[in-house]
Each structure stands twice: as C-alpha cells, then as structure tokens.
Amino acid sequence: MLNSLTGVLSSSPELLALFVGFGLVVGILFGFFGMGGSFLVTPALLMMGYQPRVAVGSGMAFVFGTAVIATLKHHDLGQVDYKLGAIMIAGTTIGIETGRASVFYLESLGIAGGIISVAYVLLLGGVGLMVTRDALQGDGGSIDHESADKDLSEYEIPEIAKKIQQTVRIPPMVTLRGDVRVSAWVITTVAFLTGLLSGFLGVGGGFIRMPAMIYAIGVPVPVAVGTDLFEIVFSGGIGSYLYGQGGGVDLAIVVPLLFGSALGARIGSAATAVVDADGIKIYFGGMLLVGATAVGIGEIGSYLGSEPIEMLGLILVIGAAVVVAMAIVYTTVMSLRTTRRKQVSAAE
C-alpha cells in the first residue's frame, strides 16, 4: 500500500499530467454520452507498455471510482431495484472473477495483451458501428441517463423481454420493480456474461448491461440506469479488490485518472443541458471506430516490435478522444454564446 502511494508521488510530472488530462477527456465523454468512460483506458495502458493485469485491473479500479461518483450524483433518483441489484451482484462478481482468472492465465502463457487487444478491436468496432449507424439514422439509439426522469408507468416491456419471461420459467421466479416477473436464472446469466466482459476487459460494461437488463430481463429504463450504477459500485469494488490482490491495481494510474475524470464528468454532464447529444453522437461513433483501428495498429506494432507503430496507435486512441471531447466543449461554449447574444439583442 505504502509502495502504491509512494508510486503516485514518484511518478514523473509528465506522466501524472498525461493521466490527469486523459482522465479529463474520458470524464467529459462519460458525462456527456453516459457511457464510454472506460473503453479507452485499458487499451491505452496496454499500448503504454503496462502488464495486462495492471492495464485491466487499474481500468476496473478507475471504473469503480467513476461509478462511486456517478452513484453519489444519482442517489436521490430512487430508481434502484435493490433486489435485482443484489441478484446481479452475485452473478457479476463470479463473471468478473472468471474474467480476471482468464487474464492471469493468458498472462502466464504470454498472450494476454494480444487477446485483450483483439477483444477491444471487436468491442470498439462493434459498438462504434452501432453508434454511427444510430447517428446516421437519426434515432436516439442509446439509453441516456436523462431517461431516468420519466415515470415507470410510461415504459412498456419490449416484446423480446416478454417472450423470454414467458419462455424461461425456471424457478425461482422473482418480481421486480415495474411488476416484472422473471426467472432468477435469466438475471444471473445476464449478470455473469456482463461481469465476464468487465473482468476480462476492465470496463464497467454499462453499455451492454443496460440494454441486456431492458431487452432480456424487461426492466424499465430508469430502473436499469439506477441499478446499473448501484451494481457497478459493488461488483467493480470487488473486481478491483481481486485484481488488487494480484498486484493489478496501480494507484499511480488510478488516482490521477480519477482526478481528471471527476472534473470532466461535471463538464460533460453540464454540456448535456446545452447541446443535443444526437448531433455529436456521430463523432463518438467515429472515435470508437478510430479507437478500434488504433488498438489494431498498436497490436501490429507490438507484434513487429516497432515502437513508432505502437506510439502511432497510442496517439490515435488518445487523439480521437481529445478531438471528440474538444468538439463537445467547443459546441457548448459556442451555443451558450449564441444564446447570450440573442438575449442581449432581445433586451435591447
């Protein structure tokens, strides 16, 4: 522990500044889009040459800290289904531990970095394509935290969730908020699979868990948002603890990242009140696609032992995130200035 703390203090100022700056950028993206807080952290750490267990473990500890802050902000919404959360924590924790054990096993074989990078290329590419397609089609697509303001009675259970509830009736059956009755096994399976993804990649997994809760379990959107946050605090904490026991959590990475991201999340969240997220979503999709390409380039560089190619991958990952975060800030300031000018001319 003392080593970890001295590690923070003994980090070079350049590295600390890089992590604080990267955290700020990641926080703006998370605060604005409600997801994507951790997509880029683990791949960037891998490309910086950190051991896979440290890249994934520190990524997960960062997610845990981010979830604590987001939960403190959302605690007054009162839209957490604690029964669902408790059942999910068990499944997610087992999933995270399975993911963690896989990383440690692959690391002992010397292939963890490569496999995690390939998984990231597929994940970033897949989610990037989905977001870009939604943005081009002009439908909202993603589930944002603003939907938490709606009343539970306004939500209808999706057809696919109804079908699962009618087909899979393995006891014990549980009744959730919004009068949803579902097999505990469906909940545990969803929790395990999303936990596995979290434990293997060091991401929060909200971008998969929330749609899974809505479409596989039939949970109303606001409950999915609140329960997801509640769930990440516990499972992310346990996951970080398990990684920490294996020396996978580096405070010299997590502390400055969180320092920057907590501020960034406030900026991003405030920007949602001014700028329409759908207008910028295409850049977010593009950023994820560039991220997928960058991780691929970095992995090729690592395979060829070429430092310049690895550096190019790292610059692309961080650069893509910086460009989108700057676009959010710039659009917000411009939009505020336009509104201000209109108000002044109306007053005159």
Place this chain on the structure above:
Amino acid sequence: MAGLEVPTWDPETALLIGTILVEAVVLYVGYGGLERLLGGRLMKMLVGGDEHAQ
C-alpha cells in the same frame, strides 16, 4: 492467482481500494464546492454572462 479465487481478507488491498473510494468521495464533494464557488465566474468569463451558470 491464475485460477478462480474466493476473496480473502487482505488489509493492504482493502486500504488500496479504500483509498480510491475516499478519493472519489473527496473529488465529488470538492469539485461540487468549486463548481458552486467558481461556476458563475467561469461562465461569465466564457460566455459574457452568468445566466447559464447552473
């Protein structure tokens, strides 16, 4: 550490995770306070008025 494990009590790791938890709470409270203190002035500087500070 490569197999599945049941978490066991480890004070050092608990302190490590506790540090992150405390940092998160301190940042939430600290940035919240800073936003209330400086938010209006910052908005005035950026857009030339403080109507949108909240």
